[in-house]
Amino acid sequence: MNKKGAELTVGTLVIIVLAIIVLVVLALGFGTGWSNLWSKISNYFTPVNVDSVKQACVYACNTQATYAYCCQPRNVVVIGEDGKKDKETYKGKSCKELETTKLGFEICEKINCDEVSCKEEGQEGTKKEEKEKK
Numbered sequence: 001m002n003k004k005g006a007e008l009t010v011g012t013l014v015i016i017v018l019a020i021i022v023l024v025v026l027a028l029g030f031g032t033g034w035s036n037l038w039s040k041i042s043n044y045f046t047p048v049n050v051d052s053v054k055q056a057c058v059y060a061c062n063t064q065a066t067y068a069y070c071c072q073p074r075n076v077v078v079i080g081e082d083g084k085k086d087k088e089t090y091k092g093k094s095c096k097e098l099e100t101t102k103l104g105f106e107i108c109e110k111i112n113c114d115e116v117s118c119k120e121e122g123q124e125g126t127k128k129e130e131k132e133k134k
Contacts, residue, residue, distance in 0.1 A: 049077050050103055057095035061108035069095045069111050071118035076103065094118075 029037045053076050060069040076090035076098065090101065096113045098105045 048079055049075075053098070054103075054105055057098065057105055057108075060095060061106070061110055064110055066111050066113075066116050067118075069108060070113035070116040074098065078103070 025037075053074050056074070057069065059065075060072075071094055073092040073094065074090075075092065078090065090098065090103070093101075094113075095105065095108070096111075099107050
């Protein structure tokens with residue numbers, strides 16, 4: 001049997017699908033502007049972790065994990081309205097320090113951080129003493 005019709009191979013189908021995707025991206029890029037398109041695409045791949053840090057802080061408060069709440073540094077990634085990382089930095093801040101930010105962290109009434117020593121071994125001092133020095 002001799003087939004005279006055109007056969008579509010899997011490779012040809014893959015190339016057609018990829019070409020359609022490229023055409024759609026080009027149309028969106030030229031239609032909406034490249035920076036606008038890039039910010040929308042990058043939002044899907046940016047690791048925003050505000051909710052997970054909030055949850056960790058609530059857990060530390062509920063379990064009364066004083067050191068974890070008052071001293072453990074946390075890095076919060078925030079995306080601004082322009083689709084880029086927020087200019088305000090939330091790197092190395094404890095849950096107690098994050099309570100006063102605009103991110104909506106709950107205030108923990110169960111833990112008093114003024115009496116907690118966050119210094120490493122060999123260093124003395126509590127948060128209360130550090131405030132008095134300043």
